[in-house]
Amino acid sequence: MNFLIIGGDAAGMSAASRAKRNLPELNVTVLEKSHDVSYSACGMPYNIADAERNMDDLVARPASVFREKQGINLLTGHLAESISPLDQTVSGVSGQGQPFSFPYDRLLIATGGAPIVPDIPGKSLPGVMALKSLDHGRKLKAYIANQNVKRVVIVGMGFIALEMCEALRTRAIQVDIIKPGPVFLPWMDAALADIVQKEVVSHGVELHFGHDVEQVDSCAGRLRASSPSLSLDADMVLFAIGIKPNSEIAAKAGAALGPQQAIAVDKLLQTSIPNIYAAGDCADAFHVVTGQKTWIPLALRANRGGWAVADTITGKPAELPGVCGTAVVKVFDCEIARTGLNEKESKHAGFLPVSETIKARSRAHSHPGASDIWVHMVADQKSGRLLGVQMVGREGVAHRINAVAVALHNKMTIEQFAQSDLAYAPPFGPVWDPLLTAANQMLKKI
Amino acid sequence: MNFLIIGGDAAGMSAASRAKRNLPELNVTVLEKSHDVSYSACGMPYNIADAERNMDDLVARPASVFREKQGINLLTGHLAESISPLDQTVSGVSGQGQPFSFPYDRLLIATGGAPIVPDIPGKSLPGVMALKSLDHGRKLKAYIANQNVKRVVIVGMGFIALEMCEALRTRAIQVDIIKPGPVFLPWMDAALADIVQKEVVSHGVELHFGHDVEQVDSCAGRLRASSPSLSLDADMVLFAIGIKPNSEIAAKAGAALGPQQAIAVDKLLQTSIPNIYAAGDCADAFHVVTGQKTWIPLALRANRGGWAVADTITGKPAELPGVCGTAVVKVFDCEIARTGLNEKESKHAGFLPVSETIKARSRAHSHPGASDIWVHMVADQKSGRLLGVQMVGREGVAHRINAVAVALHNKMTIEQFAQSDLAYAPPFGPVWDPLLTAANQMLKKI
Numbered sequence: 076m077n078f079l080i081i082g083g084d085a086a087g088m089s090a091a092s093r094a095k096r097n098l099p100e101l102n103v104t105v106l107e108k109s110h111d112v113s114y115s116a117c118g119m120p121y122n123i124a125d126a127e128r129n130m131d132d133l134v135a136r137p138a139s140v141f142r143e144k145q146g147i148n149l150l151t152g153h154l155a156e157s158i159s160p161l162d163q164t165v166s167g168v169s170g171q172g173q174p175f176s177f178p179y180d181r182l183l184i185a186t187g188g189a190p191i192v193p194d195i196p197g198k199s200l201p202g203v204m205a206l207k208s209l210d211h212g213r214k215l216k217a218y219i220a221n222q223n224v225k226r227v228v229i230v231g232m233g234f235i236a237l238e239m240c241e242a243l244r245t246r247a248i249q250v251d252i253i254k255p256g257p258v259f260l261p262w263m264d265a266a267l268a269d270i271v272q273k274e275v276v277s278h279g280v281e282l283h284f285g286h287d288v289e290q291v292d293s294c295a296g297r298l299r300a301s302s303p304s305l306s307l308d309a310d311m312v313l314f315a316i317g318i319k320p321n322s323e324i325a326a327k328a329g330a331a332l333g334p335q336q337a338i339a340v341d342k343l344l345q346t347s348i349p350n351i352y353a354a355g356d357c358a359d360a361f362h363v364v365t366g367q368k369t370w371i372p373l374a375l376r377a378n379r380g381g382w383a384v385a386d387t388i389t390g391k392p393a394e395l396p397g398v399c400g401t402a403v404v405k406v407f408d409c410e411i412a413r414t415g416l417n418e419k420e421s422k423h424a425g426f427l428p429v430s431e432t433i434k435a436r437s438r439a440h441s442h443p444g445a446s447d448i449w450v451h452m453v454a455d456q457k458s459g460r461l462l463g464v465q466m467v468g469r470e471g472v473a474h475r476i477n478a479v480a481v482a483l484h485n486k487m488t489i490e491q492f493a494q495s496d497l498a499y500a501p502p503f504g505p506v507w508d509p510l511l512t513a514a515n516q517m518l519k520k521i
Numbered sequence: 522m523n524f525l526i527i528g529g530d531a532a533g534m535s536a537a538s539r540a541k542r543n544l545p546e547l548n549v550t551v552l553e554k555s556h557d558v559s560y561s562a563c564g565m566p567y568n569i570a571d572a573e574r575n576m577d578d579l580v581a582r583p584a585s586v587f588r589e590k591q592g593i594n595l596l597t598g599h600l601a602e603s604i605s606p607l608d609q610t611v612s613g614v615s616g617q618g619q620p621f622s623f624p625y626d627r628l629l630i631a632t633g634g635a636p637i638v639p640d641i642p643g644k645s646l647p648g649v650m651a652l653k654s655l656d657h658g659r660k661l662k663a664y665i666a667n668q669n670v671k672r673v674v675i676v677g678m679g680f681i682a683l684e685m686c687e688a689l690r691t692r693a694i695q696v697d698i699i700k701p702g703p704v705f706l707p708w709m710d711a712a713l714a715d716i717v718q719k720e721v722v723s724h725g726v727e728l729h730f731g732h733d734v735e736q737v738d739s740c741a742g743r744l745r746a747s748s749p750s751l752s753l754d755a756d757m758v759l760f761a762i763g764i765k766p767n768s769e770i771a772a773k774a775g776a777a778l779g780p781q782q783a784i785a786v787d788k789l790l791q792t793s794i795p796n797i798y799a800a801g802d803c804a805d806a807f808h809v810v811t812g813q814k815t816w817i818p819l820a821l822r823a824n825r826g827g828w829a830v831a832d833t834i835t836g837k838p839a840e841l842p843g844v845c846g847t848a849v850v851k852v853f854d855c856e857i858a859r860t861g862l863n864e865k866e867s868k869h870a871g872f873l874p875v876s877e878t879i880k881a882r883s884r885a886h887s888h889p890g891a892s893d894i895w896v897h898m899v900a901d902q903k904s905g906r907l908l909g910v911q912m913v914g915r916e917g918v919a920h921r922i923n924a925v926a927v928a929l930h931n932k933m934t935i936e937q938f939a940q941s942d943l944a945y946a947p948p949f950g951p952v953w954d955p956l957l958t959a960a961n962q963m964l965k966k967i
Binding site: 115121135396399401404439441473474475476477483491499501506507511 | 825846851941948956
């Protein structure tokens, strides 16, 4: 049987490795357009922060291992261009300009996502960057070094923008961040977003709201990012306004698309076309809180999806229950975490949301070194269900969110969650964990 | 209505405060034998570690606040000696030697626990200590200062022993720890216990296994703790071999006792005697994994129990589902956490346990500053249920355990838990959280 995979990143290589492990006689072929496979894309900002480190430290497993040790037919520099579901083949062109065509019995589309760069004048100037692939990272890091970059304009204020902002400040590079909207982290509770915004500003970063960059110009050896209302000069302009799913090849083949044009898949990660699966950033997923389709491109989901497809096609069907959108990010000395829905998303999904924001301490009363932990909790007034949590603090946030994620998988009510036997010791929190304090406060409202 | 409470620590004062808040017209009387109420007993080792800090920093709320602001009739220095269920009164004697008798409509026994000190010659010598109450803490700390303590023998190797060991080493005091048994942390997986043991030994602590201290002598101004096989000289001997529930007064009144002679209570925390409740370290609880009775005296449970009794007697019956024994402790630079059952406990409860121990990293591949995280997971071979987890590491252990606790409350199988959407970012863990890696490995076994 031929298992063909388009895309050699997290989902694709996870699927290839696991399929070979499950069924060594399987023919596994991976078509990867770049020359990089299996690297930690999420690690790029931290690598860029350290001028001494090599970008290739992020490679978890080189292509040779997949080829020689695991027996995977890994073809880098191979751009897949079209799928023919009728004769079950994938066609494209190799880096040498040679056309190719591969047959499949089962196909996995793991084409990932692409950074959104608006189609504006100057978008292709040297020094105008995006950050998604390792090649992006190499190019960006080399540019900082070679062009002696002292000032960067980041367009967008999401997680990647904030991680890159920290990375650049670590290297003493001036940073302006600019976005069209008026609100910092609009998905987040205002009180919590304010804490993060202050943290960013306290590190000398300039935030500019309400300006939509409409062109980038090169002038006097530098770049100028201009909106109708503001122009910012810099040595580099980084677009970090989000990513979109690489679903074109699937759509062209007739596959149904879901939210945000991601490839629609069922719980077995099957697309609407027989024998074609999709996993990773290019595919949609079920949200465990709403039961509805969503598109939340994150690394764990990609790896897990690759494994699940491998299991399914090698004879052990693996259904994925879905995601709750658990995410965590470090921004300077702030830990930010979220899982589940915010109030707006809850309303949109048909719940009657009620929310509660509390401030607790990261260590016990009287224990030295404590700092504030903010918890914003959302529940459904009708059913009493826990719908989501956001947290911000200097310590103890990142891993605490996981308890909420597990609660969401189990559709716990606030009343049930409030009875959870969570850990306590003075160095790690108050007797009542901040999550329990939030739940206890919430109980008074619902 | 008279709500009478014996014991003014975590459970007692939580109940008193909440009952008054729920129902301001309620007569709430608390009989506390000492002069301390509402303090962080768990904070004592950390306070002792810092010679400059005052022990009374641990008081969360002084007695005057309970009396004047909350209207609680808080009687310190009042030792309750007997309960008469027939005429619903509690009798005892005050610090001034005055006998007293108080009527109750509802009684809460919140007498806590007492440190176990074996009845051996020398147990009352100056410098022979235990640590449970704030008075113990004051006495111990003053003794260190006044007697210029340079060397301490700790009898017992549990959590308090290890926390005190760290506290004393922080003050450059030499520490020997001695226990009768042959194994360090016998409830813990051997591989994990070995990590902790090495951490303790690396801080210059001497561990002595297989020696049962049978007497303490005073000689030449110092103390000598002697077993038949070993004698250790020190300036102080600290017994930290565990606590027992203060259930005598309840037993004398005819209340049924449960595991370890703790006062038996139902899910509403009612004892076997009408109108008498028990909460905190003196009472037993249901284990959410086994459904059976257990006695795991921990702070959160005490606070939660106090609240539940207050709610119940003021008209909002509050059933507690139980505990899973979630505990966390810091020992030098190690974080240790556990929840649920170990293999032995699982077998004892009728499960068919299978376990898996994995080593993962605390941060992503290639992220600087990572250290090892060890996860020991126990599951039931028959049902596939997750039964318990132990973890050891230098970071990221304490709060991670909470995800497992929530999973135990929901009786999740390993297969379900392995699908949890846990958080990932490079500074906080690998893409596959160590808990997920353990669950994935476990799936191969069951």
